[in-house]
Amino acid sequence: xxxxxxxxxxxxxxxxxxxxxxxxxxxxxxxxxxxxxxxxxxxxxxxxxxxxxxxxxxxxxxxxxxxxxxxxxxxxxxxxxxxxxxxxxxxxxxxxxxxxxxxxxxxxxxxxxxxxxxxxxxxxxxxxxxxxxxxxxxxxxxxxxxxxxxxxxxxxxxxxxxxxxxxxxxxxxxxxxxxxxxxxxxxxxxxxxxxxxxxxxxxxxxxxxxxxxxxxxxxxxxxxxxxxxxxxxxxxxxxxxxxxxxxxxxxxxxxxxxxx
Numbered sequence: 706x707x708x709x710x711x712x713x714x715x716x717x718x719x720x721x722x723x724x725x726x727x728x729x730x731x732x733x734x735x736x737x738x739x740x741x742x743x744x745x746x747x748x749x750x751x752x753x754x755x756x757x758x759x760x761x762x763x764x765x766x767x768x769x770x771x772x773x774x775x776x777x778x779x780x781x782x783x784x785x786x787x788x789x790x791x792x793x794x795x796x797x798x799x800x801x802x803x804x805x806x807x808x809x810x811x812x813x814x815x816x817x818x819x820x821x822x823x824x825x826x827x828x829x830x831x832x833x834x835x836x837x838x839x840x841x842x843x844x845x846x847x848x849x850x851x852x853x854x855x856x857x858x859x860x861x862x863x864x865x866x867x868x869x870x871x872x873x874x875x876x877x878x879x880x881x882x883x884x885x886x887x888x889x890x891x892x893x894x895x896x897x898x899x900x901x902x903x904x905x906x907x908x909x910x911x912x913x914x915x916x917x918x919x920x921x922x923x924x925x926x927x928x929x930x931x932x933x934x935x936x937x938x939x940x941x942x943x944x945x946x947x948x949x950x951x952x953x954x955x956x957x958x959x960x961x962x963x964x965x
Contacts, residue, residue, distance in 0.1 A: 710736050713747050713786060714835055717793065720766050722836045726755035728798060729842045731832030735912065744914055746790040750832050752842070754798045798841065801829065805848050808856050815856075819863040822900060827909035849909075858965050861904035865961065868897035872957050879950045887949075894953055895937065898960060902926065905965050927959030 718730050733748035751757075758766065760776035767774075767784070774784040782793040804825065807814045826849050834842055871894035878886035896913075899920045903910045906923045910916075921931055933956055940949050 718836045727753045728838050730836040731834050748792045751795045809848050815859050823909040857904050857907050864897050864900040876950050905963050
């Protein structure tokens, strides 16, 4: 972590950890980039129980150099410090624990979490802890590390179904020479294909920025997937529509037959 990033993270951790009910603060991996990187943002996940100060009070507590402050109630604050973006996301312990309980022991309620995927678990497991009041974060990480094969199969099926749906939409859009829906369907297809592969490998999905590198690092992939994936991303969508759909169809067929 860069010195400037650490100083900013420590600053907000000191302010926020003083609030009653704040159990843990973790820094997102996007903050590990150089501050000159266009993708850089200081993102902190704040896990808490009970209420937190209101948005106006929080803004005052953050300091006089806060600019462009915007808030989504008690869930998220976004602002700038010296033109650097800061995102503070507040997550209740109950919400996190309920999601983990469903994934761990109450799969009959799986429908309540399937659409949100596993990115929340990824952040919970991979964030660098910069403040912890107790051992809560250790305990929940132990549970997410041991999710059953049944959970992964159910999550795989959910994403694989979406992949097939987007593939069908892509085929229809290509036949109709519908460039807009071809683009939308292709994006949905390749994202769902990656999500399916993460589930097959029992790996939580990373941020969208990391999809490309992380999916290629997975140990279980279809034969030739790496080359086909890169070709799919590089095809001229305007001039090679038939090749575009045929390649997507091939990728999907090879994913569907993989063992979880």
